[in-house]
Amino acid sequence: MDYPAPVARLIDELRRLPGVGPKSAQRIAFHLLRGAREDATRLSEAVGTLFDGIRTCASCHAITDQDECAICSDPARSAKVVCIVEEPHDLLAVEKTRDFRGRYHVLHGALSPLQGVGPDELRIQGLLDRLRSGETEEVILATSPTVEGEATAVYLARLLRPLGVRVTRIAMGVPVGSDLEWADVVTMSKALEGRREY
Amino acid sequence: MDYPAPVARLIDELRRLPGVGPKSAQRIAFHLLRGAREDATRLSEAVGTLFDGIRTCASCHAITDQDECAICSDPARSAKVVCIVEEPHDLLAVEKTRDFRGRYHVLHGALSPLQGVGPDELRIQGLLDRLRSGETEEVILATSPTVEGEATAVYLARLLRPLGVRVTRIAMGVPVGSDLEWADVVTMSKALEGRREY
Numbered sequence: 001m002d003y004p005a006p007v008a009r010l011i012d013e014l015r016r017l018p019g020v021g022p023k024s025a026q027r028i029a030f031h032l033l034r035g036a037r038e039d040a041t042r043l044s045e046a047v048g049t050l051f052d053g054i055r056t057c058a059s060c061h062a063i064t065d066q067d068e069c070a071i072c073s074d075p076a077r078s079a080k081v082v083c084i085v086e087e088p089h090d091l092l093a094v095e096k097t098r099d100f101r102g103r104y105h106v107l108h109g110a111l112s113p114l115q116g117v118g119p120d121e122l123r124i125q126g127l128l129d130r131l132r133s134g135e136t137e138e139v140i141l142a143t144s145p146t147v148e149g150e151a152t153a154v155y156l157a158r159l160l161r162p163l164g165v166r167v168t169r170i171a172m173g174v175p176v177g178s179d180l181e182w183a184d185v186v187t188m189s190k191a192l193e194g195r196r197e198y
Numbered sequence: 199m200d201y202p203a204p205v206a207r208l209i210d211e212l213r214r215l216p217g218v219g220p221k222s223a224q225r226i227a228f229h230l231l232r233g234a235r236e237d238a239t240r241l242s243e244a245v246g247t248l249f250d251g252i253r254t255c256a257s258c259h260a261i262t263d264q265d266e267c268a269i270c271s272d273p274a275r276s277a278k279v280v281c282i283v284e285e286p287h288d289l290l291a292v293e294k295t296r297d298f299r300g301r302y303h304v305l306h307g308a309l310s311p312l313q314g315v316g317p318d319e320l321r322i323q324g325l326l327d328r329l330r331s332g333e334t335e336e337v338i339l340a341t342s343p344t345v346e347g348e349a350t351a352v353y354l355a356r357l358l359r360p361l362g363v364r365v366t367r368i369a370m371g372v373p374v375g376s377d378l379e380w381a382d383v384v385t386m387s388k389a390l391e392g393r394r395e396y
Contacts (some may be wrong), residue, residue, distance in 0.1 A: 010248050013244040020226070023218060043243045046211040047208060051231070
């Protein structure tokens with residue numbers, strides 16, 4: 001016995017989403033079926049209108065519904081420091097700290113030769129143009145602490161230093177609130193290497 | 199800095215789904231944004247058309263796109279044994295074993311006084327009507343091995359026995375392939391209690 005077509009179709013579409021396996025897809029579909037029809041309609045519309053008016057910022061390539069994003073057009077944000085992140089959602093992770101008052105640049109990916117992602121697939125040209133304007137004094141490489149993020153950081157550091165900007169990398173170490181017992185060897189080693197006077 | 203409205207709206211809707219927290223909702227939204235517009239359109243349509251033609255089987259209350267579900271209308275399925283499950287997806291869990299050739303009855307819930315679910319909220323009346331027709335010899339109580347499922351099974355057993363049908367309950371015990379070391383006390387106790395000649 002199979003599910004009726006509309007249910008099977010939805011389960012199939014949900015399974016394509018990241019972090020949603022066959023069991024979760026089934027659970028979500030039946031949750032929607034049990035719920036009010038209006039809830040499903042609202043979700044359907046939210047997905048269907050996701051791209052409406054959405055574009056990437058002409059300057060930093062963050063996701064925005066304006067020509068220039070809220071940060072790039074905010075005169076209170078300093079162009080002296082530019083924080084480079086891989087993906088639009090990484091920007092929010094930095095922004096949530098409320099510690100950073102500079103601007104961003106979103107690469108939309110990280111170098112990954114195995115997946116065919118080279119420098120040309122990333123939004124690097126726009127970054128160079130921005131830096132050549134001379135306003136920027138420091139570039140913070142906030143790519144992920146992964147093999148790809150690290151490779152991207154190394155590549156960018158080599159590319160950007162000749163432009164005369166200070167190039168920094170976010171600290172890697174044991175996460176706050178965690179137990180040292182659970183730290184993996186590489187993280188622990190980075191934490192030792194990055195130790196500071198106390 | 200907040201997300202553009204269409205992104206924020208989708209994240210908000212996704213968070214209402216079971217098993218989807220704020221981080222997963224964000225991840226799914228950005229996954230859709232990175233992907234092709236057609237993928238989002240297909241998902242939107244699948245959610246939007248979920249209820250199209252879907253109803254519950256007039257006889258067993260399973261979810262179907264016919265008046266009577268594929269199992270109830272299959273002459274090869276015996277009406278002598280009726281398997282009672284809580285939810286439509288539980289039916290599939292039993293059906294997947296390919297061991298059961300009888301029919302089903304879906305209660306659409308389990309007794310839960312704390313959540314205000316009493317016998318009147320479950321599809322019990324239709325079950326009684328079916329059993330009174332006299333065709334059924336055995337009722338298998340396949341409600342979940344939870345407090346609510348167990349309470350529902352006890353309630354139904356008392357209600358159905360006077361109708362002269364055999365009332366059975368699915369076995370509870372250690373799951374196949376698991377290690378005894380990880381079995382909880384109640385499960386282990388049920389496994390001992392339900393032991394059989396070997």
